[in-house]
Amino acid sequence: MSNAGDGTIGVGMVGHAFMGRVHSHAWRTVHHFFDVPLVPRLAVLGGRDLDRTKAAAAKLGWEAVETDWRALIARDDVQIVDICTPGDSHKDIALAALAAGKHVLCEKPLANSVEEAGEMAEAAAAAAANGQRSMVAFNYRRVPAIAVARRMVAEGRLGKIRHVRAQYLQDWLSDGNTPMAWRLRKEEAGSGALGDIGAHIIDATQFIVGEQLTGVSALTETFVHKRPIAGDPDGRLDDVTVDDAALFIGRFPSGALASYEATRFALGRKNSMRLEINGEKGSLAFDFESMNELSYYDGESATETAGFRRVLITEATHPYVGAWWPPGHIIGYEHTFTHEVFDFLTDVHNGTDPVPSFADGLQVQQVLGAVEASAGNDSRWTPVS
Amino acid sequence: MSNAGDGTIGVGMVGHAFMGRVHSHAWRTVHHFFDVPLVPRLAVLGGRDLDRTKAAAAKLGWEAVETDWRALIARDDVQIVDICTPGDSHKDIALAALAAGKHVLCEKPLANSVEEAGEMAEAAAAAAANGQRSMVAFNYRRVPAIAVARRMVAEGRLGKIRHVRAQYLQDWLSDGNTPMAWRLRKEEAGSGALGDIGAHIIDATQFIVGEQLTGVSALTETFVHKRPIAGDPDGRLDDVTVDDAALFIGRFPSGALASYEATRFALGRKNSMRLEINGEKGSLAFDFESMNELSYYDGESATETAGFRRVLITEATHPYVGAWWPPGHIIGYEHTFTHEVFDFLTDVHNGTDPVPSFADGLQVQQVLGAVEASAGNDSRWTPVS
Amino acid sequence: MSNAGDGTIGVGMVGHAFMGRVHSHAWRTVHHFFDVPLVPRLAVLGGRDLDRTKAAAAKLGWEAVETDWRALIARDDVQIVDICTPGDSHKDIALAALAAGKHVLCEKPLANSVEEAGEMAEAAAAAAANGQRSMVAFNYRRVPAIAVARRMVAEGRLGKIRHVRAQYLQDWLSDGNTPMAWRLRKEEAGSGALGDIGAHIIDATQFIVGEQLTGVSALTETFVHKRPIAGDPDGRLDDVTVDDAALFIGRFPSGALASYEATRFALGRKNSMRLEINGEKGSLAFDFESMNELSYYDGESATETAGFRRVLITEATHPYVGAWWPPGHIIGYEHTFTHEVFDFLTDVHNGTDPVPSFADGLQVQQVLGAVEASAGNDSRWTPVS
Amino acid sequence: MSNAGDGTIGVGMVGHAFMGRVHSHAWRTVHHFFDVPLVPRLAVLGGRDLDRTKAAAAKLGWEAVETDWRALIARDDVQIVDICTPGDSHKDIALAALAAGKHVLCEKPLANSVEEAGEMAEAAAAAAANGQRSMVAFNYRRVPAIAVARRMVAEGRLGKIRHVRAQYLQDWLSDGNTPMAWRLRKEEAGSGALGDIGAHIIDATQFIVGEQLTGVSALTETFVHKRPIAGDPDGRLDDVTVDDAALFIGRFPSGALASYEATRFALGRKNSMRLEINGEKGSLAFDFESMNELSYYDGESATETAGFRRVLITEATHPYVGAWWPPGHIIGYEHTFTHEVFDFLTDVHNGTDPVPSFADGLQVQQVLGAVEASAGNDSRWTPVS
Structure with missing residues (x-):
């Protein structure tokens, strides 16, 4: 499950604003500088508006688009779900992705409330037992x-x-x-x-x-x-x-x-x-x-x-x-994300726990x-x- | 009362440690750089130990010494009392100096408690009506x-x-x-x-x-x-x-x-x-x-x-x-005090209210x-x- | 000649050390951030040692390799020759690339002597009349x-x-x-x-x-x-x-x-x-x-x-x-090159003269x-x- | 000759512009901070215009004035001649002071030409044998x-x-x-x-x-x-x-x-x-x-x-x-001069050679x-x- 079997791993990213742009650069770039065990494939970009999402995918280098994040999560070519949306949707997307057996990278703050974050941390802990990795994207740790x-x-x-x-x-x-x-x-x-x-x-x-x-x-x-x-x-x-x-x-x-x-x-x-x-x-x-x-x-x-x-x-x-x-x-700033996905990919491949975890995000x-x-x-x- | 009648004004300073050293330099120096209306005379230095006070007076340029600050205050050649002691003696010295009709420059913080500072501010306000000037030495205002x-x-x-x-x-x-x-x-x-x-x-x-x-x-x-x-x-x-x-x-x-x-x-x-x-x-x-x-x-x-x-x-x-x-x-640092005594001497001469006042010190x-x-x-x- | 007819343009880069790594990142990245008229294709990487060049191509994202820069220049899928070698080979590669009708981006300093640089500037001027663009890579202009x-x-x-x-x-x-x-x-x-x-x-x-x-x-x-x-x-x-x-x-x-x-x-x-x-x-x-x-x-x-x-x-x-x-x-540092290739691609497409030109490099x-x-x-x- | 016999030493300073102001502060201040073997007395200030020199002396703390630097040098209460004039008069004043058996502190540059500086260095070397000290005032050495x-x-x-x-x-x-x-x-x-x-x-x-x-x-x-x-x-x-x-x-x-x-x-x-x-x-x-x-x-x-x-x-x-x-x-800046006169007074008292010497000034x-x-x-x- 951790990869596509060919040394690559498919990423589905939801959101294509500021965070989406910088995450895309990281996914495109990481393997050209770091020895990653899994080369990320920019499989699907999720966004609400079809035309704008298509345009973003073309610019940012994504192969396909989905306008429903549930469809994105469901795709077989997606092993990692990368959540770059405003905080109010983090919980729903993360829980669904975890439920679907995917690895999850979620932008910070983890959620909009302690309650939401608690649910997410719990789900991540449960999924970890299942081999799924979750990380909250406090990228400044990678400065x-x-x-x-x-x-x-x-x-x-x-x-x-x-x-x-x-x-x-x-x-x-x-x-x-x-x-x-x-x-x-x-x-x-x-x-x-x-x-x-x-x-x-x-x-x-x-x-x-x-x-x-x-x-x-x-x-x-x-x-x-x-x-x-x-x-x-x-x-x-x-x-x-x-x-x-x-x-x-x-x-x-x-x-x-x-x-x-x-x-x-x-x-x-x-x-x-x-x-x-x-x-x-x-x-x-x-x-x-x-920096x-x-x-x-x-x-x-x-x-x-x-x-x-x-x-x-x-x-x-x-x-x-x-x-x-x-x-x-x-x-520059953007490479804090390159480092982040390098560490995340390594953890996904090795089956080790990424930090910061959803529990760290909850704290x-x-x-x-x-x-x-x-x-x-x-x-x-x-x-x- | 504001001066010795000859364009000079006598200063009696209590304390000759760090603050005493820097105040001395200010009193010695101010008129060589600023147009002061009254030239300070380093009349008396107060300290508890006679020998150490004499040695300090010789080094710092004071004409005479007293080992009892009450005696210092009582002297006719002292019009300004400059308090450079630890906070626990500020109130007693300041109240006595004000009672004796002297102008008072007091190191900060004004006192060791709000109560003490309150008494001092009250006494200073009363003395102001009598033409006496009081200032608390927050010298950083003169950076x-x-x-x-x-x-x-x-x-x-x-x-x-x-x-x-x-x-x-x-x-x-x-x-x-x-x-x-x-x-x-x-x-x-x-x-x-x-x-x-x-x-x-x-x-x-x-x-x-x-x-x-x-x-x-x-x-x-x-x-x-x-x-x-x-x-x-x-x-x-x-x-x-x-x-x-x-x-x-x-x-x-x-x-x-x-x-x-x-x-x-x-x-x-x-x-x-x-x-x-x-x-x-x-x-x-x-x-x-x-600075x-x-x-x-x-x-x-x-x-x-x-x-x-x-x-x-x-x-x-x-x-x-x-x-x-x-x-x-x-x-350098020391001239914040030179500026302070310049302003104080000007207020003493002009009969204007120095800032920061004891009321400011109280606040x-x-x-x-x-x-x-x-x-x-x-x-x-x-x-x- | 200025492109592959499909909105892309093929790049052949000679050299894969420090400059080759940073140029590769620029060619891979430029169109994801800038509106380029021509999207660069990382067609061929040139290096002397086959194995090392293959490894570099895999890491840096190049489609093919050549161990003879003359072969690289001769390829139909190469419209731009990017010279990232030590200075002693700049002249020969540049002259050959210009003779073959290619655009040329050459690392600085342009050559190892005024004489060499003079020949290169002359060749570039002649090729310019033929629609070929040449630029010397003084990337700091793009800071x-x-x-x-x-x-x-x-x-x-x-x-x-x-x-x-x-x-x-x-x-x-x-x-x-x-x-x-x-x-x-x-x-x-x-x-x-x-x-x-x-x-x-x-x-x-x-x-x-x-x-x-x-x-x-x-x-x-x-x-x-x-x-x-x-x-x-x-x-x-x-x-x-x-x-x-x-x-x-x-x-x-x-x-x-x-x-x-x-x-x-x-x-x-x-x-x-x-x-x-x-x-x-x-x-x-x-x-x-x-910077x-x-x-x-x-x-x-x-x-x-x-x-x-x-x-x-x-x-x-x-x-x-x-x-x-x-x-x-x-x-970061690397984006001075991203900016450089953005400007170069724009000039290539528009038929305008890049700066710094080979004449600037000669000066x-x-x-x-x-x-x-x-x-x-x-x-x-x-x-x- | 090196002092007035009472632990003090008389200074005669020629010039009362920028350098004169800062030298005066140093002479007034040095013994209040440093343990000097000789306390400087601000004996005479020299200047061309009587009224302006008198005003300067009053402000800067000098006891007497002279409008002819030869008269200043000749005075018995002057053991140190401090030259704060423009460079064109350095040589004449210094040579006269040395001839009169005085110690000399001279502002930099030592002179307006190598020739003048050479004469001064020679005179200083001769006078040194006679116990006279000379120093050129490169005060930045005392930062x-x-x-x-x-x-x-x-x-x-x-x-x-x-x-x-x-x-x-x-x-x-x-x-x-x-x-x-x-x-x-x-x-x-x-x-x-x-x-x-x-x-x-x-x-x-x-x-x-x-x-x-x-x-x-x-x-x-x-x-x-x-x-x-x-x-x-x-x-x-x-x-x-x-x-x-x-x-x-x-x-x-x-x-x-x-x-x-x-x-x-x-x-x-x-x-x-x-x-x-x-x-x-x-x-x-x-x-x-x-600094x-x-x-x-x-x-x-x-x-x-x-x-x-x-x-x-x-x-x-x-x-x-x-x-x-x-x-x-x-x-602050002024204390580079305080340090300078401290060292100079020490050398004068000890009979040691000040640095920088006139020979250093010549170089x-x-x-x-x-x-x-x-x-x-x-x-x-x-x-x-």
């Missing part, structure tokens, strides 16, 4: 610099962790006239900055420090409550029903303090996912806008020459990097839930559970 | 870059403020073997990182945005509970009774969200007081380790060439800077109090009042 | 930030240019034990750092300022004269016969002064191609290690807020960028020649001609 | 970061030096309407950017690497030949008779290659004195605009975590820094001379001698 950060923490090079500081700053909603979008509707997106980009920094920091938040105290805010409907001739407005920004502070089991901020109103910050970890023996800092760099302070250096180093994560010894270019030649959802609960309850400390 | 930031916000160049992000990161306690110090004892210091460096970022951000926090939700932590007593032959340990780190999130009346962190455990960050303000029309960022620079994003620039600019705050048109060197020639103390209250109450939202 | 820089200069936003400052700093030879390689043999590589990376900064700066150097004064140096032969069981050494570093100063017709440095001994600089242009009205700075950023100083900003801006070149309005990701999501070769001549003649001023 | 750089090279931490890269970039003449000044007249200033700021980078790099340039190849240029006379009612112009920019490349005896650029036309660079040194084992980079930082690459770090570190030069173990503030609290002058000679001779290689 080489973030993978290096995790490795350094795991090796004890930072010592006991004291502080985690994470901000995901964007500015695309800073202008009140930016039009309405699905990401601003609770029914479709679940939450706003919180689930979209806050989820990334929750997952990435937990991944790096190897621990999970025990609780949070939070504030959320919607700065602009109504936005123009794009192209509406009468200039009508629609209601924004999600948060524009979310701030929270929390604790890790080891005693580290953590602070998080996710916003789409940080004017001038385009995609600034900034992480900083301070340990007893070392510190790390990262900014996604310079090929990791800033490292080695507390065991002599005082006279200690300082944060700009480490270019472009050496062959860095995770994933050996597949690419010589030192100093950077890679992030629980943090998101705790943030919303605290924000709605006078910022009171709210355990993650 | 030229911070003064520029405030001016830009006041001019509306940032538009409506959305986010305030402030961190004061140091690392001198990161090593658990760093010995005990008065700053780690609640009786003397009032609080730890919170009052020492957290107070600076509270004051600086409120100063820049021209608003005061309405409430906070907070976490505090003491990472290392016992530290060696410096020089103790038996290697005994003493109890740390203050916070090592404080994190809080809050709101401004205009609707802006704010996040604060003060810690002495951010390994590699030596004196990184980092501020970032995002408004609808512009953003600013600042790091005290590069002659202000990072500015002009949201009204054309998209194609918009970006954070590193503005060197070394132009003659920048506040205070005209007194110093040509563009690109930076100044910061109220924020500190709210932070501690929230941290002790399940991080619950705690209004500042 | 979006560099394309923006050129546009800004062309628009007059920098005013009269005063200074050009260019450094291409690598460090892979800094260790004297790094083994010998073809790039260190004059017969194959023509020159060392000069032709390999110096050529890039010559082309890029001339491209940006829209002028060509009038003359140079130069120094070159070989720091390490013998290097180990990789894998040699007897530990023998081989002679390095090219420069390790080249420095030169020069002038542009407009009066601007220029300074250049190319070295593989700048320890810690992995791929730091740094450019700075100072004009009367503005300045620009760039570093390839952060998605352009630093811009607008001399017409108010003094108080003027400063170098870090412009993220990730906006849809920036050249080539609209095809990729949202703002703040960076692209760069003339600068390289003048540098070597000056370095060999007491650094005397040597006109470029 | 702590530069002192650290020298120490690291001397300790062998960079290994064999391969590259020296130095730029001193300012922009105050970039605007053609900036008025005429003495620094633009050959008779007074000797040369333009070359002697004013080029001299600094020559001295600083030679100091750091511990070697002296063997020869140079150079270009100089005057971009703007006529400038308005400040305040001239008829808007007349005056002739600029010095270089606006100077570029040169050179070699060190050890085989290192060097490149230099000095310009006042680098728009946006206010005082960017940038140095970079690449050795076999390490690299260093420095920018005066961030409390040194960038260091340790070539012996593991590849995975190697990178340029931003070392804050604010630790007590760094040269001069122990006298100042806690880590992370920076110092820099010889480099300046070689640059001008090469620039006037087709950029031909010109030995320094």
